[in-house]
Amino acid sequence: MKSPTSLAGRLSRTSFLILVLFVAWIATPFSVQADPPQPEKAVRGPCVRDAEWMRRNHMDFLKHKREETVREGIAVKSESFLSCAGCHTSRERFCDRCHAYAAVSPNCFECHQYPK
Amino acid sequence: MTMDRRTVLGLGGAIAAGVALAPGLHLFAAPANSTSPDSGSAQPGKRWGMLIDTTRCSSDCTACLSACRTENNVPLYGDPDRDIHWIRKVELRDQNRRQLPVNLPVLCNHCENPPCVHVCPTAASFVRHDGLVLIDKHRCIGCRYCIIACPYKARSLVFYKTKPPRDANPNVPIRAAGVVEKCTFCAHRLDEGKMPACVEACAKADKNAMIFGDLNDPNSEIHQRLLKEKTQTIRADLGLKPHVHYKGI
Numbered sequence: 174m175k176s177p178t179s180l181a182g183r184l185s186r187t188s189f190l191i192l193v194l195f196v197a198w199i200a201t202p203f204s205v206q207a208d209p210p211q212p213e214k215a216v217r218g219p220c221v222r223d224a225e226w227m228r229r230n231h232m233d234f235l236k237h238k239r240e241e242t243v244r245e246g247i248a249v250k251s252e253s254f255l256s257c258a259g260c261h262t263s264r265e266r267f268c269d270r271c272h273a274y275a276a277v278s279p280n281c282f283e284c285h286q287y288p289k
Numbered sequence: 290m291t292m293d294r295r296t297v298l299g300l301g302g303a304i305a306a307g308v309a310l311a312p313g314l315h316l317f318a319a320p321a322n323s324t325s326p327d328s329g330s331a332q333p334g335k336r337w338g339m340l341i342d343t344t345r346c347s348s349d350c351t352a353c354l355s356a357c358r359t360e361n362n363v364p365l366y367g368d369p370d371r372d373i374h375w376i377r378k379v380e381l382r383d384q385n386r387r388q389l390p391v392n393l394p395v396l397c398n399h400c401e402n403p404p405c406v407h408v409c410p411t412a413a414s415f416v417r418h419d420g421l422v423l424i425d426k427h428r429c430i431g432c433r434y435c436i437i438a439c440p441y442k443a444r445s446l447v448f449y450k451t452k453p454p455r456d457a458n459p460n461v462p463i464r465a466a467g468v469v470e471k472c473t474f475c476a477h478r479l480d481e482g483k484m485p486a487c488v489e490a491c492a493k494a495d496k497n498a499m500i501f502g503d504l505n506d507p508n509s510e511i512h513q514r515l516l517k518e519k520t521q522t523i524r525a526d527l528g529l530k531p532h533v534h535y536k537g538i
Contacts, residue, residue, distance in 0.1 A: 243423070243425045243427070244415060244425060245331065245417075245418070246330050246331025246417050246418060246419065246476070246480060247330045248480050255459055280465070283463075283465045284426065284463050284465050285462045285463075286453055286457060286459045286462070286463060
């Protein structure tokens with residue numbers, strides 16, 4: 174009568190171990206912190222808006238500006254896409270680093286050129 | 290003094306209307322216009338137009354075409370069915386051979402009643418304050434209704450993804466595949482106070498066949514010449530009121 178219980182006990186212990194390992198495996202990405210992205214520092218300043226604000230809102234800002242520029246014809250040179258490059262010299266080292274980290278792929282650069 | 294029922298109701302209505310209107314007192318808002326020093330902007334009062342003097346345009350000159358391609362980064366694929374043309378040279382021949390063939394460039398006519406804008410399902414095609422008919426490529430879904438609607442064959446669909454040429458003009462975006470595009474009268478240059486690239490190239494080639502300016506400005510050359518000379522538009526019968534006028538056709 175003993176052997177079946179011990180087999181059941183062994184089975185349950187194994188399945189518990191498997192469960193623990195599975196949970197650990199699933200939770201790995203949360204426990205291992207990736208380094209935050211290090212976008213390149215601006216070569217001059219100040220930015221057209223506060224840097225902290227830009228970090229959060231640049232996408233809405235650009236979208237708003239794009240509507241104004243294209244549809245209303247109000248093109249403010251200093252706030253244009255092209256003038257970003259005046260301070261942030263490299264698209265790869267500035268824009269793309271954060272975008273890759275955040276896993277977003279904005280399609281701005283399909284058409285717009287980032288001056289080198 | 291006693292007032293009858295009708296007067297009381299009328300007065301009440303007038304007061305209500307007055308209260309509703311008084312705070313703003315603007316039935317029509319003035320168009321927004323940025324006054325920032327470094328902003329080039331579309332001025333609402335303007336109506337950009339072009340006059341093409343076909344008597345000065347020769348069949349062997351393609352200065353306007355090549356200037357347009359370099360200014361706006363328009364690629365040439367070499368596939369006649371799918372090539373993008375913002376401006377084309379057309380030869381008109383008299384069927385009865387009573388007149389010599391006439392050469393003329395055809396581009397977007399920037400109509401006052403643009404059929405392309407009326408059919409656009411996403412409002413990607415629109416008319417700007419200064420009368421330019423433009424495409425907001427961010428909204429274009431590439432349905433091509435506008436290509437069918439345009440009687441001047443001014444629009445092209447971008448079939449292929451293109452890489453920017455090495456010496457590309459950064460002021461004009463490179464095209465994404467699957468959107469429609471056309472002549473913008475070089476809107477980016479107009480906003481900077483310059484003439485469109487084709488007009489400049491035509492003057493540089495010593496032809497001066499293209500005259501560009503504000504149709505609303507009575508002192509502009511184009512306004513004066515349209516008053517004095519006999520000009521016409523293509524397919525005027527359609528009632529689209531094109532802003533590109535031709536002389537000598």
